[in-house]
Amino acid sequence: MRFVDVHWQDHGFFLDPRAYLAELPRLRGVLPPGAWAFASDPGHYDIPGAVRCVKDLELAGIRPATDKSGRLVLEFAPNRFKHDTGLRISYSGVRHFSVEYHHAIDWMRVDTVLLDEILPDGERDEDGAEGGGCVHEIALTDASITVRCQDLRAEWGHSG
Template sequence: MEIEFQHNCWKHDQDLVIRYVGVSSFVIDPAAEDRGTDLGAVILDEILPHREGCSHEIACWDGTLTIACRDLQATWTETACSSKS
Protein backbone atom coordinates (compact mmCIF):
# COMPACT_ATOMS: atom_id res chain seq x y z
CA MET A 1 0.00 0.00 0.00
CA GLU A 2 1.26 3.47 -0.81
CA ILE A 3 0.02 6.90 0.23
CA GLU A 4 1.15 10.17 -1.34
CA PHE A 5 0.97 13.55 0.36
CA GLN A 6 1.31 16.67 -1.76
CA HIS A 7 3.52 19.50 -0.60
CA ASN A 8 2.33 22.80 0.76
CA CYS A 9 4.81 25.44 -0.39
CA TRP A 10 4.22 27.43 2.81
CA LYS A 11 5.64 24.54 4.85
CA HIS A 12 7.35 21.97 2.57
CA ASP A 13 8.92 22.06 -0.86
CA GLN A 14 8.75 18.27 -1.29
CA ASP A 15 6.02 15.66 -1.61
CA LEU A 16 5.94 12.69 0.77
CA VAL A 17 5.37 9.08 -0.27
CA ILE A 18 4.84 6.43 2.43
CA ARG A 19 5.05 2.76 1.43
CA TYR A 20 3.53 0.25 3.84
CA VAL A 21 4.65 -3.40 3.84
CA GLY A 22 2.55 -6.24 5.21
CA VAL A 23 -0.63 -4.22 5.74
CA SER A 24 -2.99 -6.09 8.07
CA SER A 25 -5.66 -3.37 8.33
CA PHE A 26 -6.52 0.13 7.30
CA VAL A 27 -9.43 2.35 8.28
CA ILE A 28 -10.50 5.61 6.68
CA ASP A 29 -12.77 7.53 9.03
CA PRO A 30 -14.05 10.69 7.33
CA ALA A 31 -15.74 13.29 9.52
CA ALA A 32 -18.48 13.64 6.88
CA GLU A 33 -19.74 10.80 4.68
CA ASP A 34 -19.48 12.84 1.47
CA ARG A 35 -15.70 13.40 1.91
CA GLY A 36 -14.65 9.93 0.72
CA THR A 37 -10.85 9.65 0.93
CA ASP A 38 -10.24 13.43 0.86
CA LEU A 39 -9.46 14.04 4.52
CA GLY A 40 -7.98 17.52 4.14
CA ALA A 41 -4.74 18.81 5.58
CA VAL A 42 -2.69 16.63 7.95
CA ILE A 43 -2.59 18.03 11.47
CA LEU A 44 -0.93 15.14 13.33
CA ASP A 45 0.54 11.73 12.64
CA GLU A 46 1.83 9.11 15.03
CA ILE A 47 3.54 5.75 14.59
CA LEU A 48 3.06 3.30 17.48
CA PRO A 49 4.05 -0.31 18.23
CA HIS A 50 1.42 -2.85 17.17
CA ARG A 51 1.23 -6.65 17.42
CA GLU A 52 1.59 -6.77 13.60
CA GLY A 53 4.61 -4.39 13.64
CA CYS A 54 3.41 -0.80 13.86
CA SER A 55 0.32 1.33 13.46
CA HIS A 56 0.31 4.72 11.75
CA GLU A 57 -2.52 7.10 12.62
CA ILE A 58 -2.84 10.22 10.49
CA ALA A 59 -5.26 12.84 11.81
CA CYS A 60 -6.52 15.39 9.31
CA TRP A 61 -8.97 18.28 9.50
CA ASP A 62 -11.73 16.15 7.98
CA GLY A 63 -11.08 12.66 9.39
CA THR A 64 -8.43 10.08 10.22
CA LEU A 65 -6.57 7.26 8.51
CA THR A 66 -5.18 4.36 10.54
CA ILE A 67 -2.93 1.68 9.03
CA ALA A 68 -1.49 -1.40 10.78
CA CYS A 69 1.49 -2.94 8.99
CA ARG A 70 4.70 -4.89 9.40
CA ASP A 71 6.89 -1.91 8.36
CA LEU A 72 6.85 1.38 6.46
CA GLN A 73 9.23 3.52 4.44
CA ALA A 74 8.88 7.28 3.93
CA THR A 75 10.47 9.08 0.98
CA TRP A 76 10.51 12.80 0.26
CA THR A 77 10.39 13.61 -3.47
CA GLU A 78 11.37 16.85 -5.19
CA THR A 79 8.65 19.12 -6.51
CA ALA A 80 8.48 22.65 -7.85
CA CYS A 81 7.33 25.51 -5.66
CA SER A 82 6.86 28.89 -7.25
CA SER A 83 8.59 31.76 -5.48
CA LYS A 84 5.14 33.42 -5.49
CA SER A 85 3.50 30.57 -3.52
Protein backbone atom coordinates in the same frame (compact mmCIF):
# COMPACT_ATOMS: atom_id res chain seq x y z
CA MET B 1 -4.15 8.73 18.96
CA ARG B 2 -2.73 7.76 22.31
CA PHE B 3 -0.07 10.43 22.93
CA VAL B 4 -0.44 13.14 20.27
CA ASP B 5 -3.19 15.60 21.16
CA VAL B 6 -5.17 16.96 18.22
CA HIS B 7 -8.56 18.60 18.71
CA TRP B 8 -10.65 21.55 17.60
CA GLN B 9 -10.37 24.49 19.98
CA ASP B 10 -12.24 27.76 19.53
CA HIS B 11 -11.54 28.67 15.88
CA GLY B 12 -8.69 26.31 15.01
CA PHE B 13 -6.92 23.06 15.78
CA PHE B 14 -4.93 22.52 18.96
CA LEU B 15 -1.88 20.35 18.24
CA ASP B 16 0.48 19.00 20.89
CA PRO B 17 3.00 16.22 20.16
CA ARG B 18 4.97 16.67 23.43
CA ALA B 19 3.69 13.51 25.16
CA TYR B 20 4.56 11.44 22.08
CA LEU B 21 8.00 13.03 21.81
CA ALA B 22 8.59 12.14 25.48
CA GLU B 23 7.55 8.52 24.77
CA LEU B 24 9.50 8.21 21.50
CA PRO B 25 12.91 7.31 23.02
CA ARG B 26 11.29 4.24 24.65
CA LEU B 27 10.08 3.07 21.23
CA ARG B 28 13.59 2.75 19.79
CA GLY B 29 14.17 -0.93 19.07
CA VAL B 30 10.45 -1.61 19.46
CA LEU B 31 9.22 0.11 16.31
CA PRO B 32 10.22 -1.46 12.98
CA PRO B 33 13.25 0.25 11.37
CA GLY B 34 11.39 2.27 8.73
CA ALA B 35 8.74 3.43 11.19
CA TRP B 36 11.43 4.42 13.70
CA ALA B 37 13.40 6.39 11.09
CA PHE B 38 10.29 8.33 10.05
CA ALA B 39 8.95 9.01 13.56
CA SER B 40 12.33 10.03 14.97
CA ASP B 41 13.33 12.35 12.11
CA PRO B 42 14.28 15.64 13.84
CA GLY B 43 11.98 17.68 11.58
CA HIS B 44 8.93 15.40 11.82
CA TYR B 45 7.23 17.40 14.60
CA ASP B 46 8.95 20.77 14.08
CA ILE B 47 5.63 22.49 13.36
CA PRO B 48 6.78 26.10 13.02
CA GLY B 49 9.48 25.61 10.47
CA ALA B 50 10.85 22.31 9.25
CA VAL B 51 10.15 21.44 5.64
CA ARG B 52 10.16 17.76 6.70
CA CYS B 53 7.34 18.26 9.18
CA VAL B 54 4.19 16.35 8.22
CA LYS B 55 1.92 19.18 9.38
CA ASP B 56 0.03 20.77 6.46
CA LEU B 57 0.87 18.14 3.83
CA GLU B 58 -2.13 17.60 1.54
CA LEU B 59 -3.55 14.10 1.05
CA ALA B 60 -3.08 13.49 -2.68
CA GLY B 61 -3.46 9.76 -3.22
CA ILE B 62 -4.31 6.41 -1.68
CA ARG B 63 -3.07 3.38 -3.58
CA PRO B 64 -3.92 -0.02 -2.11
CA ALA B 65 -2.45 -3.11 -3.73
CA THR B 66 -4.74 -4.89 -6.14
CA ASP B 67 -3.21 -8.22 -5.17
CA LYS B 68 -2.73 -9.82 -1.77
CA SER B 69 0.77 -8.43 -1.28
CA GLY B 70 -0.21 -6.31 1.72
CA ARG B 71 1.18 -3.12 0.19
CA LEU B 72 -0.32 0.34 0.45
CA VAL B 73 0.96 3.75 -0.64
CA LEU B 74 -0.21 7.12 0.68
CA GLU B 75 0.91 10.22 -1.18
CA PHE B 76 0.94 13.72 0.21
CA ALA B 77 1.44 16.86 -1.84
CA PRO B 78 3.52 19.70 -0.45
CA ASN B 79 1.82 22.69 1.09
CA ARG B 80 3.03 25.52 -1.12
CA PHE B 81 3.66 27.79 1.86
CA LYS B 82 5.76 25.29 3.81
CA HIS B 83 7.14 22.32 1.91
CA ASP B 84 9.55 22.08 -1.00
CA THR B 85 8.44 18.54 -1.82
CA GLY B 86 5.75 16.03 -0.99
CA LEU B 87 5.90 12.76 0.88
CA ARG B 88 5.20 9.17 -0.14
CA ILE B 89 4.65 6.55 2.56
CA SER B 90 4.85 2.93 1.40
CA TYR B 91 3.52 0.33 3.82
CA SER B 92 4.41 -3.37 3.78
CA GLY B 93 2.53 -6.24 5.41
CA VAL B 94 -0.68 -4.22 5.80
CA ARG B 95 -3.19 -5.99 8.06
CA HIS B 96 -5.68 -3.14 8.42
CA PHE B 97 -6.36 0.11 6.60
CA SER B 98 -9.20 2.54 7.26
CA VAL B 99 -10.19 6.10 6.51
CA GLU B 100 -12.81 7.69 8.71
CA TYR B 101 -14.35 10.85 7.30
CA HIS B 102 -15.76 13.40 9.73
CA HIS B 103 -17.39 15.82 7.24
CA ALA B 104 -17.34 18.60 9.81
CA ILE B 105 -15.16 21.09 7.93
CA ASP B 106 -16.66 21.66 4.52
CA TRP B 107 -14.80 24.84 3.62
CA MET B 108 -11.40 23.26 2.95
CA ARG B 109 -10.46 22.18 -0.57
CA VAL B 110 -8.42 19.14 0.52
CA ASP B 111 -7.71 17.22 3.70
CA THR B 112 -4.37 18.23 5.17
CA VAL B 113 -2.28 16.48 7.80
CA LEU B 114 -2.57 17.84 11.31
CA LEU B 115 -0.19 15.35 12.99
CA ASP B 116 0.47 11.64 13.15
CA GLU B 117 1.64 8.98 15.59
CA ILE B 118 3.36 5.62 15.08
CA LEU B 119 3.20 3.02 17.86
CA PRO B 120 4.06 -0.68 18.11
CA ASP B 121 1.12 -2.89 17.12
CA GLY B 122 0.08 -4.95 20.12
CA GLU B 123 -3.11 -6.23 18.46
CA ARG B 124 -3.44 -10.00 18.36
CA ASP B 125 -4.14 -12.04 15.23
CA GLU B 126 -6.67 -14.89 14.83
CA ASP B 127 -4.26 -17.33 16.52
CA GLY B 128 -3.78 -15.06 19.53
CA ALA B 129 -0.22 -14.06 18.63
CA GLU B 130 0.81 -10.41 18.79
CA GLY B 131 0.74 -8.79 15.37
CA GLY B 132 4.12 -7.10 15.60
CA GLY B 133 4.86 -4.22 13.30
CA CYS B 134 3.29 -0.86 13.95
CA VAL B 135 0.13 1.23 13.86
CA HIS B 136 0.30 4.55 12.02
CA GLU B 137 -2.48 7.00 12.79
CA ILE B 138 -2.77 10.21 10.80
CA ALA B 139 -5.11 13.00 11.87
CA LEU B 140 -6.32 15.06 8.92
CA THR B 141 -8.38 18.24 8.98
CA ASP B 142 -11.58 16.34 8.22
CA ALA B 143 -10.68 12.66 8.41
CA SER B 144 -8.36 10.15 10.06
CA ILE B 145 -6.32 7.30 8.60
CA THR B 146 -5.22 4.16 10.44
CA VAL B 147 -2.75 1.62 9.04
CA ARG B 148 -1.61 -1.55 10.83
CA CYS B 149 1.43 -2.96 9.05
CA GLN B 150 4.78 -4.72 9.40
CA ASP B 151 6.73 -1.57 8.51
CA LEU B 152 6.68 1.58 6.42
CA ARG B 153 9.06 3.61 4.33
CA ALA B 154 8.69 7.39 4.13
CA GLU B 155 10.27 9.17 1.16
CA TRP B 156 10.42 12.94 0.85
CA GLY B 157 10.88 14.37 -2.61
CA HIS B 158 7.59 13.54 -4.29
CA SER B 159 5.13 15.99 -5.77
CA GLY B 160 2.17 14.10 -4.34
